[in-house]
Amino acid sequence: MAQVEIIAANLKQNVINSVKKTIKRVCAYARVSTDSEEQLTSYSSQIKHYSEKIKSNPYWEFVGIYADEGLSGTQVKNRTEFKRMIGDALNGKIDMIIAKSISRFARNTLDTLKYVRLLREHNVDVYFEKENIHTLELDSEMFLTLYSAFAQAESESTSMNVKMGLNAKMKRGEPVGNQNCYGYIWNQQTKELEINEEQAEVVRLIFDLYISGLGGRTIARKLNEKNIPTYFDKKWSQSSINRIIRNEKYVGDLLGQKYYVESPITHKRSLNYGEKEQYYVKDHHVGIISREKWNKAQEILRKRNSKQIPEGRKHKTTYSLKYDFSSKIVCGHCNSTYVRRQGTKRKDGIAPIYWKCYQQVDEKDFCKDSKFIREDVLKSMFVELYNLIVKNKHKTKDKLLNAIKSTLKEENYQKETNKLNIELDKYNSKLSKLVDMQLDGIIDKDIYIKKEQEIKTQITDIETKIAELLNLKNTNNDISNKIKEIEKIMNESTSIKEFDKETFDSIVERIILGEIDEDGNNNPNVVRFILKTGTEYKCENNGIDTSVSFGSYKRCCKIISNRN
Template structure:
């Protein structure tokens, strides 16, 4: 074992930047007062005198300077010029020890205290807090930081809690809090209100109009960039996420939702989206709208449908829809998504086509029957199917949609939601008055808690009822909106001569490519167009349907096959109540059995929509 000599540390010397100084310390003092009152001025002069006398009593101390800020708040160290000068001198090696009266004099914000203590310790500069009797060089460093960190967290949490409570009270009163700018509106800081900026509002209207027409967020962003429109921040480059955020923004229909995000803790200031962990505050008709309720609701419905389609366990991609059939085509054999490829790329014969992604990436062993299909064939099939449904509309589908609309109870549900909202508002006002009485000490805390508990219980019951009614209302409004859209598409005599993407986006949910016939034989070119025609009824409607043993489905389908270079399309309804067959070659042959067995009853409306195969 080797002999190791231990060299003991020398307590009488301290290492500085470029020299050793024995038994002598360069000392600075810091003092501050927060106001310019006569009393505080006297305090300031007393502090200066105190430190001069203190240094004179210590032979081993050399006074470097006394740094003093007058009539300056301690919360913002960046505004204290003398404080900043002292820190710079310390970092430059001109100071060994800083003396100050207390932590609050050094920095009222203890987070700043912790920051500067760490900075100066790295430079071998000590700080002595007289009131707390803390010397950062003689006290255990880690223990000191724990204490200061604890103080910082306690103070920050206390301040943060008070601020949050104040903001919540403002939100409950309907006041706008933390406005960050919104394209289409100008903010008045004096009145804390927003008003329409007509020039910007035109951009907002353009975005919503294009989205409802069927354009995706990615496409709209490209259009806005090409047109040279500017964002609220002045950028001429638009992004898909910006457009999507605007479509979600309730301010454009005149409402105000606050509490969308919350701070996790006051130390890190990390913010998260409020997914229900904290309260939110919604105020209707808060300001002048740019977009009508109908258009805003239609946009949200399209957004929900697109999101639900693509936010699956295996596919969390953002929805962009660069091409008409992007993220819309599904393989009828393996369920995978079809992707767009260019056949004969780089030649005069290149053609866009759609192929099963699983088959391409994992091979035929995963999806042996799928085949690529040209984009023009998909477009041609859609045009053919649309024109056939157009001819059918006046004879059969219109009557079916009328029966569905009669079953909806939208107006009654709206009245219920409105009445419940009024009741909730009254209880919230009652709760606010009760809180004011408690703050003014007009009632005792036990009385307040007892009455507050009763009000909160009623509020929760009414809120649950409203949420339930609102969900049902949204479903039925969605049905009504889709039916209106369906009518708009087919309730006219216009024939589609060429492929129209807007109509595809508005009415087709997905396209299933490939499938098997009744005998199980693969049909790689069979196409199924699934329409957006879903309908949701009340609970007791579903119970009656369940009693009938009827399965409710939501699809309008079309099969497409290529025979001898000529497309053949077959249509038929496939519900529990009836059948409808139409063949493209023999359009005159129409076999219809009544789809409604018992007209006028709930049981007669078991079909959620029309199905064409």
């Protein structure tokens, strides 16, 4: 019996031969990733190359060229021609697609495999010239995965290089990205922000109204009533007002990297809460508002955003400046904020204003020990207190300021910071040498990981110490500035006959109504004024019935303690 030799089928060769010998409807996909003149020339060259290549092959029928000009390849959703080509292929109009390389087709593994598999299911071949891959070949997917991964790594590397370049610009104090904002015009020639005076007047008005105590919603309503448009000719809103208050550009500063791109593949932008470095440039350009006004607005914003939850409560109270004593009065029993209320009209037609613990207003049984106080009585208390301070201003001033100054540490912050920075450089140098040793094979991986962790721990500790020093320095500077403000006010002060809100706000931090004494007893008849220096004044009522109001009080104010 004759011996039969089985000759294995060469499936790869069969596919290639079938592609060559069968008339195929063929198109090409071309893409360049920038809009530079050189790349656009390459774009034109690709179109010419593929047109000639396809038309010169007798087994191919030229369908056309699909080309996306000047777009990033990392996301398919931004490439209209690519999507049109895929649609035509799935509708049976194309048998084969030619692309210069996998990186020209798509730059992330997920998209590459997704569309190649989809096209294979519809018997559409994709030929990548550079890698010499036909996707209808049985082993194509393995090579495709590998090459696509390399293409994605290349895209991420390019993205990293771009980020490094942008970070270098920000470190030099150069603006990056779109700098247009309400009140400014970006000059393309000089690369500088220039003030738009018409809009700048609106910005100044917004800050003035905000500092006067109005909230974002009220300011927005006032601007809309005057038919003042926003940057995009829309209506003002609370959020648009708050964005202006927060924007450091209006004081002349510049903050770089407020946002960052999480991935070169998704291009998703996220607000930078500290995940990435930021670059703050002071006095970068001409500001629209003064730094004093800016700082005051930021302090108000900070207080309004810092919501407090009184002990035993779930409700949050917020900071406000709408009225003379808004957010200034605190209950000495439950630590809640006092709120303003208006009583019923008397025979003379006047409705008295009074202040009451929030917990009595919201839940009448929650704070049983606090009592309300009439606004006119509280104002009279402050007038008497202020005049007492002015009367003894030299003696009182020295006592107050010496007490607060004694709490400030006299530190050589710069000297300490310099020492820590030298130490930080030393450990960074050690870390760099450790990396070199590991790359050169001098130390193995386990030793490297252990030493790296030790050095990074030291670096973190030093950076923490530097941050703490800076924070302490800033805190003491803030207190010193407050002392200077108080000193200036007291030196220039004369007695007042009626309540003055500006004077009150300049020296009073808060008022505490009621207290718990050393024996644990509640005393609702005590009014304490806490000054911004930390000094505390106490006023007490004279024992007359206070169930109606703090209508009467002893005309005596004395320093009882120092907060610091």
